[in-house]
Amino acid sequence: MNDSDDTHHSPDQKVKDDQAAALIVAQVFIVFSGIYWFLQIESVRALLELAYG
Amino acid sequence: MSTAIFSNYSKTLITAAILLAALMFGYSDLLSTVYVGLEPVFMWSETTWFGYIGKNYGGIFAVIQAVHLLSMAVLGGAVIAGDGRVLGIVLRDVPVRTVVDRAHRIFVWALIVVVATGIFMACGVASKIYFLPVYWFKMLSLGAGTLFHFFIRRPLLRHDINQLNPIVVKMVAIASILVWFMVAATGRWIGFSG
Numbered sequence: 001m002n003d004s005d006d007t008h009h010s011p012d013q014k015v016k017d018d019q020a021a022a023l024i025v026a027q028v029f030i031v032f033s034g035i036y037w038f039l040q041i042e043s044v045r046a047l048l049e050l051a052y053g
Numbered sequence: 054m055s056t057a058i059f060s061n062y063s064k065t066l067i068t069a070a071i072l073l074a075a076l077m078f079g080y081s082d083l084l085s086t087v088y089v090g091l092e093p094v095f096m097w098s099e100t101t102w103f104g105y106i107g108k109n110y111g112g113i114f115a116v117i118q119a120v121h122l123l124s125m126a127v128l129g130g131a132v133i134a135g136d137g138r139v140l141g142i143v144l145r146d147v148p149v150r151t152v153v154d155r156a157h158r159i160f161v162w163a164l165i166v167v168v169a170t171g172i173f174m175a176c177g178v179a180s181k182i183y184f185l186p187v188y189w190f191k192m193l194s195l196g197a198g199t200l201f202h203f204f205i206r207r208p209l210l211r212h213d214i215n216q217l218n219p220i221v222v223k224m225v226a227i228a229s230i231l232v233w234f235m236v237a238a239t240g241r242w243i244g245f246s247g
Contacts, residue, residue: 013061014212015212015216015217016061016062017061017062017063017064017065018064018205018208018209018212019209019217019218019221020062020065021064021065021067021068021205022205022206022209022221022224022225023221023224024065024068024069024072025068025201025205025228026205026224026225026227026228027228028072029197029201029228029231029232030224030227030228030231033228033231033232033234033235036190036235
């Protein structure tokens with residue numbers, strides 16, 4: 001195995017890759033959840049306002 | 054250079070590409086084509102044995118639903134225990150590795166039961182849930198949560214947790230709790246709809 005392969009598949013590199021992938025997905029989930037639940041709560045609030053003023 | 058980046062960050066790049074593809078799918082005409090194409094499958098599922106039993110034997114449906122809800126509670130407990138420990142909120146006197154590994158085992162069994170009982174229940178009310186947007190949000194979050202658990206969270210937490218960036222670890226735990234909360238909440242929502 002050459003040096004390049006050792007670098008590419010080193011445990012440290014694997015950790016960095018796993019962390020970067022996790023960071024991207026976690027950010028997407030947190031932002032999506034925030035927007036989704038904000039819109040749902042807003043819609044319920046608007047409905048309640050229509051019903052009860 | 055670009056080959057090195059791809060080689061070093063192959064998982065990150067594939068993950069980003071999948072997220073981008075999912076986003077493009079969500080805003081493309083392909084989504085409505087797939088949605089319309091799935092209607093016959095849902096209508097057919099009501100004619101299967103599962104659909105027949107689900108529609109005509111309320112007692113059996115209720116028992117399966119109870120098992121579904123109990124396994125959902127177990128799954129939620131496993132998520133709260135595992136991610137709560139990662140966040141340092143619960144079970145602080147037990148090593149992270151122990152809690153995460155044991156919670157994972159319980160999570161897998163609970164997920165199998167949730168999916169199996171969920172398929173049975175969906176067959177019984179297929180013509181109703183097909184038209185419920187919240188059902189599709191549940192399927193989206195269930196699929197995303199399952200992929201996230203097995204391909205992102207689990208491989209990440211296999212590493213020595215002290216070696217990982219604490220902010221990333223905490224964000225993963227919060228994202229995990231949020232996605233499974235969404236599965237549970239949208240599931241309950243289906244029960245209240247129609």
